[in-house]
Amino acid sequence: MSAIDGLPPLREVIARHDLRAKKQLGQNFLLDLNLTAKIARQAGDLTQCDVLEIGPGPGGLTRGLLAEGARHVLAIEKDARALPALQEIADAYPGRLSIMEGDALRIDPLAHLTPPIRIAANLPYNVGTELLVRWLTPAEWPPFWQSLTLMFQKEVAERIVAQPGSKAYGRLALLAQWRADARIAMTLPPEAFVPVPKVHSAVVHLTALPKPRYPADPAILSRLTAAAFNQRRKMLRASLRGLHPQIETLLESVGIPPTARAEEIDLERFCALARALAV
């Protein structure tokens, strides 16, 4: 018996339900329940929250979230093989775990959640990045979630929290930091997962700001940062030429040297330039 919840150890669950990891579903499982409880704690006080968990798999993080007191967990899993294992967890925590089978990229779970809502997930890298971008770009701000606690490859996590002047700095950092506080909460070695992946991982914790850090039109800011970072080695007066006939004057008006490169420019100045482009 495992200590945190009286349910069987995850190795036994995986063997009993024949949950051999499938590469095409990006399956690298966390088996240490002390570790999953620690990840769950990074999500903050869950006792008054509904938690949306994407990709619960055999349920290691799910058990961590429930053991840490989440009011309710809604878990969306694409792999039907995992559902009986998840049902055992639901039975051990009556009324606190709902399971949905399906692709999180296609399901809108909002109707099944009651605010305040936090999101936690250990997802395949490509699905995680796509969902992160979606969660950061809703039609309205603030979004439906209070915080995101997400596992990424360490290299992706570094891109989310990157500061100007670093190689990792780019659109993802600007997008995340414009409307959220973002920090790396934990790093994990490959050996924390089964099967063992090639890369290190990191848990990123993002907290939604009540309003964007600096005013800017989202569509203009998105076009601007796409143009700036698609040619990140070019000077801005060249990479942004297509956005405005007098781009040099505009850059100077917000204090950006036209010869600067995208990775030298902080979020505040990108937002100022987006406002200048909007006039």
Ligand code: SAM
């Ligand atoms: N959360 C579990 C853990 O920490 O041990 C499993 C992590 S594993 C990296 C990723 C999980 O996401 C797998 O269970 C996989 O089946 C599921 N998954 C992959 N793509 C998905 C999608 N589009 N929608 C929902 N679940 C998905």
